[in-house]
Each structure stands twice: as C-alpha cells, then as structure tokens.
Amino acid sequence: MITKPTVDKIMEATDIVEVVGEFVQLKKRGANYVGLSPFVNEKTPSFTVSPAKGIFKDFSSGKGGSAVTFLMELEKFSYPEALKWLAKKYGIEVEETVDPTENLAEQNRRESLMIVSGYAAKFFHESLLDTDEGKSIGLSYFKERGFNNETIKKFELGYSPDQWEAFTGSALKQGYQEEFLVDSGLSVKRDNGNLYDRYRGRVMFPIHNFTGRVIAFGGRTLKTDKNVPKYVNSPESEIYHKSNVLYGLYFAKKAIRDEDNCYLVEGYADVLSVHQAGIENVVASSGTALTVEQVRLIGRLTKNITILYDGDPAGIKASLRGLDIILEEGLNVKVVLFPDGHDPDSYVQKFGTNAFKKHVDDNKKDFILFKTSILLKDAGNDPIRRAEIIRDVVESIAKIPDSIKASVFIRECSNILQIDERALMTELNKMRQAKARKESEKYKTPPPSELLDEPHFFDIPDTQGQPEKKLDSPQEKEIVRLLLLYGNKMIDWDGIANTYIGPFMVAELSDVEFEDPVCKKFMELYRQEVENGVLPEDHHFIHHEDKAIVDLVVTLIATKYTLSDNWYEMHKILITDEQANMKATILGAIFHLKKHMVGKILENLRQELQNTVSEADQDILLTQYIHMKKVEKTISDYLGSVILK
Template identity: 40%
Template sequence: MALIPKETIDQVLHYADIVEVVGDFVTLKKKGQNLWACCPFHHEKSPSFSVAPAKGIYKCFGCGKAGDVVRFVMDVEGASYPEAIKWLAKKYGVEIKEEEKTPEQQLAQNERDSQFIVSDWAKNRYKKLLQESEEGESIGWAYLKERGLNQATIETFELGYSLDKWDDVLTEAQQAGFDVKYLEKTGLVIKREEDGRRYDRFRGRVMFPIHNVSGRVVGFGARTLRRDEKAGAKYLNSPESEIYHKSDVLYGLYQAKQSIRQEELCYLVEGYLDVISLYQGGVKNVVASSGTSLTEGQIRLIARYTDNVTVLYDGDAAGVKAALRGLDIILENGLNVRVVLFPDGDDPDSYIRKVGDARFRKFVEEQSQDFITFKTQLVAREAAQDPVKKAEAIREVLQSIAKVPDPLKRQVFLQQTSMAFHIDEQVLISEYNKLVKQTAPGPRAASSNAPSARPHSGGGSRSPSTGQHAPSQTVVTPTGLSQRPADDAMPDEAYGIMEDESGYETETIPDVQMSVEREIVRLVLNYPAQPLHEGVSVAAYLLGQTDETPFRTPIFADLLHLCRETLAEGKFPDARELVRHHRADIRAAISDLVTDPWELSPNWITHSIYVPREIDLLQQACDNAILRLNKCNVERELGDCLAAMNELDPSNIEEYLAQMAIYKSLKQLDMQLAGLLGTIISR
C-alpha cells in the first residue's frame, strides 16, 4: 500500500475546515462560540451535536461520538484514515503525491487494480444477462420475482445471472481485452490441471455481487436454480483472492452502513436473500456473514458503525448452534448483543414474506433476548433436573461472560446469571475467577477480564505529599502510557478501574479522586499556554506540581503523560493534535475535556451582570486543583493507616502508638488542606 507523505497530510489538515466538512452532512446553527445540530450518528429531536471551530473538534453529548475533522469523515463515511485524508484532499483540491513505490509495491497495486476492474466488468455482464438475455429473464428474473423482489431492490444489490454455458464469461472477457490470469485470480474462471482447459466457475446461477465497504465488487455468491444431480452445491462463492477475504467482508454492509449508524443497531443474518428481503421490507440495517462462521474482522466492521448487534437466525438446531457460535465472538469484541430465533422451519427471508413487514418488526421486538437470557434458558432447558448438567451449563454461561471486556457489564451479567439459576452471586464470582485462572496464559493476560470481587489492599509506592506508603500504581507503566490496543472503543474501566498485580482483583477509584485528576488534565488541555504568575504557563505549573504524583485513573494518567512529553519537546500540549491519537479512548477523553455542553447566555451582558470567566481565575483554579489532589492522597493514606491500626496486635503498644502518631500527623495535614480549600470538617 502506498504511503501518503506527512507533508501532504499536514497540508490537508491545514486547509480542512471542520465547520465546512460537517456542514456537508448536517445543518449547523451557531449558539455561543460553538455550532450545534442534530447528530448524524443517531436519532434525536433536540440538538446535542456540537462543533467547536476554534478547537477543530466535534462532540455529540448524546451518543458520545467525538474527534477532529478526519475522524468525522472516518465516522460518517465508514472510511479508513488514508481514505478520509484522500476524501478531504479531493474536497480542498490538495494533490495527493504518494511516496514512490518499489517495483514490487507497484506490481502488487497493479494486480489488485486489475482484479477490481475485471470483477466490476463481470458484475455488469451478469446484470445485463439477467435483464436482457432470454435465459436470464425466463429463469433468473422469474426466480427473483417469485421471491418477491422488485426491480428497485434488484438494482440496489446489482443482482445478475450467469448463463448455463461453459465459457460465456471467459469468451466475452477475452474479447473485451482482459488478461485470462485475472479471471483466474478472481475465481471467475477455473483452469483444469489435467488438460489446461479453462471454464466459467458460475454457470446457470443467480449472481449476488459482494461489495466491500466502499462499494467495490470483490467477489460473488451464486445460487443454482437447477434441481438435478449435476447442479452442484446450492450456493457457490468466489474463492479467496487478493481483493476478497471472506473473514473481512459482510454482505450488504455497503447498502446498510448509513442505516446501521442512524438506527444505532445492526441486524446480523446468514444468507444473501435474508439481507435483501429485509432491506426491501424497510429493515435496511441488516448484513450477512454469507453462511461462513462469524469472524473478528467482520465484528470490527460492524463496530465502525454501532456497538449494538441483534442476531436473527433460524430456530432449528443449526440456527441455534450458529447463534451460539457467533455470540461469544461478538461479546469478546465488546459489542452489545441480543438474539432472535424464528419459528422452526422459518428464516428471516421466509418469515418476512409470510407475515409482512409490520408483523415481522413486532416479532423481532417482542422476541429479542439479551445473551444471558437466551443462553441460560437454552442450557437450563437442556440440563433439566440433572445437577451435573446444570453445573456444566452454568460454566458455559460463565465462559461467555469471561469474554466481555467491560467489567461493569460482566458484573451485571453475573447478577443476571445468579438470578436465572438461583445461585448465590458470590459463588458464581468464585467459580468465574477459577475459570479465568484456568484459561488465562498468565496473570496479566487475565486481569482485564476479572470481576470486582473485593477491594485491593496492600503496600506500594510512596506518596510525595507525606512520604507514607500509598497503594500500588499498576496500570500506568513506568515508561509512560498504559497498554491499550489502538482504536479500541473506550472501556468503562479506563475511567476508574485499576488492575491488581494478582491479575484477578480490581480497585475502584473514588469519584472524588477521578474528578480531581480530570480537572487537572482539563485545565492543561484548555489553557496550556496561558500565563500564570511570573510568566509560568498553566501547563508548566500543573505538570510541575504533579511531577512526582502518579495519577490513579488510567486514562488521565495517560493524557498527563502525553502532555508532559509534548512540553518536554518544547511545545505546548495542543488538543487539536492530541485528538488525532491512534487510541480511541484518548481521542474520546480529549474531546470530552475540551468541549462543554453549556455556554453563558448573552443576556448576562445585556443586563450588565458581570460573570467572571474561568480564564480570569486560572491561578485560583489551578491552586485548588492541586490542593484537592493532595487532600485526596492524604485521605487515602488516612484510610490505609486506620486499616493498619485495626490489624495490629492489641498487645503491641509501641507499634500502635507509632501508627497513632502517623495518623495524627496525617489528620493535621488533612485539616490544613481543608482550611485552604474552605472545606468544613465534620469529624
């Protein structure tokens, strides 16, 4: 893949105006310093989508989508980063001069381009045969009409027909000037090894072109209409090629992506006709795995548009098995999943044709189950009254819960399972922890999946405020950022759950501590270059004051580290640049910290009422933030000191008095900090 030079990207970002770009998709109205609109990513009646021109950032306070101009194009178009840069470059007339490719890279690009071109040609050939050939009209068109499809739907999905001949595509493609090797590479033509004879792969079949996210044809699915022994498999698909990787493609996603984003939900089915029939019936947010086992690549595709998936499968044994197979992989990738099974003998295609659009929607709404309800009912039914089978059934459910990356969701699912099986929740948590330890390759690998069973305790690093011991800092690595995958959705634990070194326990960070750390990072990001006393900037002052104070909230620790690195390079932290970070949780956190859903009404000025601005009180805001951070650390150490005293042997008077002296010293410091903050002490 060719690389876009950094200079070109910088040029695109220089010209790209976030107001103009967003304005191409929604109508923005100015309110205060920012512009507002109804969000393009979810349904809403009152505008909660904000664009801050000065900061180059958009933020929806409803669904949480946020980022810079490139991220907006990526979100709204479902594009990759290079695709978004090219989209913006085209809009602003910036020439993309890709870095010179090596001969091998150029050859590979030519090979891919040639396969795309021949696939597009074949699509048009099959479409023409369906509508203009006698065989296509009498067999292919008649079949599609019999399945209830109208012409608009057939055109939308670009359906076609392959003649029942050995060499139609081969002959026509050669006459059109295509090299036979590209027909073979895309699987349109097969070459027999024994005699070198070539023939069409698809013959006498209705053709379903498979598009990638950008709408280019990468392969085909084909259904035979013959019922004799020579017909072969009912469905035949293109083989893997340089442009078609089954595990990274979802049928119908190109047509469905806008609806998925707007509905905030993706329906997942198995077959081509399931997708097409539902789309025609008004259920347009639907895709298919095309009969293959669901893969992580396919789930990541869905996650670009929504976090919510409802699986629609047949109610027979095969359908239930397929639903269970796909369930765990969806959970493992952090998406919310529900399941709908249709009556035995029906699939989504047949059911919507049988009952109609309205009743279909009602059925899906009424029969939709969360994965815990679905799986517990299924395994409980199979276990019946057998205690051994019931125990195994519970372990199956726990195995699924273990795949959920969000600790809060895991806790809720454990509670649901406890109620469903009438098992004490603490017993389930204990069994869950055993299961995680057995399946994990090592303690650190298992840590992200452990539920919160009890609070963390123990020694650790020394607090700079008092010199006493404070709890260990285990999430933020000594060299910088916590290890989180690129472009991962922001996990809930990023705002408050820390991993214990055992790998199986977690510590919940108090809301006050989280709030204080958030405020410090917010001030650094919003006013980095603003001077305080003696010309010291906000960023230099706050980063200097917290230099030896480790933050306990992982996301804020990571953000502070990024700001510190930037300042060390001689630059002020710039939210416009940092929001382009490869990690989704960092991008989202920055967007949250530098945007505000509230603005002062101009009526205050109209009525000559002076309201001080935050920028006029920065020294006070920074000092208060540091004092509050120190107070949080002291309060935590007071709690640790009390806990240590409670565990002492009553006969050990000397050690008890030593701890009491430490406690009194900490208490005095706590009261001093409270006085500086104007806090009333009630104890």
C-alpha cells in the same frame, strides 16, 4: 493523472465529517467530532475529526490527514482511487490527463482485480435483465422469491449463463487479462491452459466492500441435482477476504448508524427481503462463522447487534459459542428466534414489515439469558449437564469487559439457573484470574539467572540490515508548525514590516539544511510556493499526494485536547499565548534551530580534533571551533540562555 482543477473541485466539495461518518460513528464534542478508532481496537474514543481544519487525527494509531488520506489508510486506496471515490460521492466529473506510457486500467494489481469484478457484475446483471435465458430462469427465480425491480437493481443481482465460457469469452474479447480473471476467481484454468466460467447457470449475488465496489460473488444453482453444490462463492483474493466482509453492509451502514442497531442474519435472501421491507440496517455473515473482524466492522457504526435466528435448534446451538466474540468486543447482543419453519426472509415476506418489527420487539432477549434458557432445555434434570451449562454460561459472562454489566448478568442467571449468586461470582473471578495469568505469561521476563545462562546475553547486537533510527527533530518540526499556522500573517514588529512571516522565515533559514527528510521536503515545497508568489496554507499540505507530508502536517496542527475558557474565567489560570509576542515566537524558533545546528557542528569539530594528528590541521580545526563557539554564544545571548560547556 487527475487534473488540478478537478482535484480542487473535489477538495472544495468534500465534507470530512460526512465522509468519515460513513465508516465511523461520530459524536460531536465541542468544535470537533470524536469516535472509536477504525484502525486499532480501543474502548475509549481517541479518534478526532476537525471540520474547521478539514482533518482527522487518530491518537491511538498516529494516523491522520484529510478525507483523501482517511480513505487511503482505511480502504487501502491509491491517491487517485480516493479522489475518484470522493468525486463519485459528490457528483464531480473527473478530468484526467493521459500518460501514453501508463495503462490506467492496470495501475496496480489490486485495482485491476477491482475493475474486472466490476465488469463481471455488469455482465451478470445485464444477462439477467436483457437475455432470454436470464429472464426465463434468473429473473423468474428472483420474482418468485418476492424481490422487486428496485431491489434487483440496487443490489446488482445477476445471472451467469449456463455455458462454459459465456462470461470468460466476453471478458477476453473486451481486453481483460487472463491473470486477473483467474485470480479474481471468476474464471478457472483447465489443464490445457484454457479458461472456463466458474459460475454457470447460477443466479448471482455480488458482494460489495465498505465503499460499494464489487469484490466477490456468491452464485446459487437452481438445479435439483444433489451432486451440484447449492452455492459457489468467490475464493480468497487480494481484494476479497471473507472474514473481513459482511454482505449488505455497504447498503446498511447509514441505517445502522441512524437506528444505532444492526440486525445480523444468515443469508443473502434474508438481507434482501428485510431490506426491501424498509428495514435497512441488516447484514449477513453469508453462512460463515462470525469473525472478530466482522464484529469490529459493525462496532464502528453501533454498539448494538440483534441476531435474527430461524427456528432450527441445531443451527442455533452450533453458533452460540462463536458469538462470545461479540461480547469480548464490548458490544450489546440481543437474539430473536423466529417460529419453526420461518427465517427472516420468509417471515417478512408472509407477514409484512409491521408484523416483523413487532415480532422482533416482543421476542428479543439478551444473548446471555437466551443462551442460558436454550442450554437448560437440553440439560433437563441431569446434574452433570447442568454443571457444564453453568460453567459455559459463566465463561460467556467472563468475556464481557464491562464489570457492572457482567454483575447484572450474574444476578439474572443465578435466578434462571437456581444457583447462589456468590457461587457464580466466585467462578467468574476464577476465570478472570486464569485469563489474567495466561495473558501475563506472554510478557513474563525470565529471571536474571536464566538470562545470564544464555550464551548471547552479552553479545553485541547485530544492527546490520535494520532500519535506521528515526531522527528526532523537534526544532525543525517547530519551524514547520509555525509556517503552517502563521506563514500567511503580516509582520508588524519593531524594525521589520511590510513582509509576511512565511517568506521571512524562509529567507532567515536559507543557510540551514534540514536533517529530517520529511521536514526537509516540506521546506523545499514551501520555498517553491513562496518563489512562485504563493503563501501556502495548511490545506495545501493536508491534501498533498505525499502521505509522509500529510502525516507530518496533521500531527503538528492536530490537538487532542482543547482548553476551556473556564481555565481563566473561573480558576484564573493564565495559559501563555504564543501569538501575544510573535516576534519572540518566530525568532526564538529560528535561533533554537540554528543553535541546535551549531551544536552539532561543534560536536563534529571536537571529534575531528581528537582524531587529528597533524598540527596544521589541528590549528585549522581549532580556529573553526573558536569561531563556532562565538556564533553559539551570540545565539545563546539572544535566547537568554547560559552555555554550561
């Protein structure tokens, strides 16, 4: 367990804008920062970061909290993992108290896989630099490819010895469990139960996740034997899903944000060479077809992607259709083609950084126009092929969500394809209408006559085993909100003084038991702090270990909109300020909650009276009912409301 002084140091050092900014492209808006949600796919920013409060709030998904909560939600960290990530970022030494019943290296399965992958990266890197075999084979290869020591160290490049059990034997000797060696894909189990190394005699490319931890590997053979696969990659695991990972993104994310552009290449070597040349905003899909998840990873950081192709025409044509997903996600796509015989790796190695940048600037084309020109070369004068190409191009344009941008491409393509612009627009509208019809079919409700034919239409739904309906407790949440905002304010009201609002509210509500479990836990925590002589502020709960508490607190104190001073200064629109009469605000909230509780008691008494046969019991219940009606009237008189029943 991480000690409280360490947690306090981490919280004090953490800049939530800086932390969230590593994962989301943020823009300043007033006192806050906004960006697109990293949790759901959206076109209009609803994600807000408040540096003053030290919180984020995603109004699309409902998620919110501190920098710790953000890491837990986005990267699926545990609470200690998130704290350790922040500690590493800000150079804070982590002090922990050890529970003898707890094995910290195996807190959970996912963390165990992370730990063994980290050990493997260290083993392969040291094998490359410190062993004769690694130096003569692996290091020589990397040097021949033009990679310098800084690049080798930064990307943790390595070498796996050409032995059956070099890594596995070392890992087992260090105490790593067979289960995690196999599940991470680092070791393979024989039929007799023994393990052997998956990567043997290969140079190793560690694959890092968004936060920089090693989650997988790519291993390249240096042998010329055609029966040996050139690359062996990690299998899917609990920590590695290749469709969600881009090679080099951890090292490129800052540059992508700064340059507002991402270079997308094919392989590991392309990333390493281009990055080494000082062009750091480069990532690779590592030979796999580009996925929606990968595009969205880039979309968090920039809306501009530049794809760098080598000169292989067959490879280019094969990947064109798959790139429509970039258009669907609303990103701007440009394409650069390198001369025959060159890929980004070889070009930048041969001609240098300046020539590489100039080639990219001089040759980049919008994806739609690039696709059109590539396909037209194939079609020649064949009218049927030209018609197919026209349809193919319009299909790509139909993917673009921005109708103005789509119209511009229609105009450009009509000139290249030598076809009337209206004909292309008609085809585009047909495709969009067909797509809209297809989408509507998913949510189409059957006519009433069809529903009536269903034998179960009037059946009583079976709710057994379903989760209970979430309690709606606005009065309880209002109490929590006021404690967060004003609990540490001194009372200076008529007849009440020399105390704080927090302890006053706690004392006034000592006879009230909260129904909402999260509000109830909040009140218990708040009461404990007050009894210990502490007036807890919102940060105490924003950084709490219990995610439900954090969600409640952030939801109550986060605001999506901020009113401009112009509301009054220019339009003379006066917005009621709850702080103008704090006595009415605080007592009003307390009595509204009590009235709500009394109402529930009265409803229960009414039901008991209806179901009770005994006259003696009815008399007791009636007496209680009359007493509670008097209590209700007293509260209502204070609140200035009229009871209608």
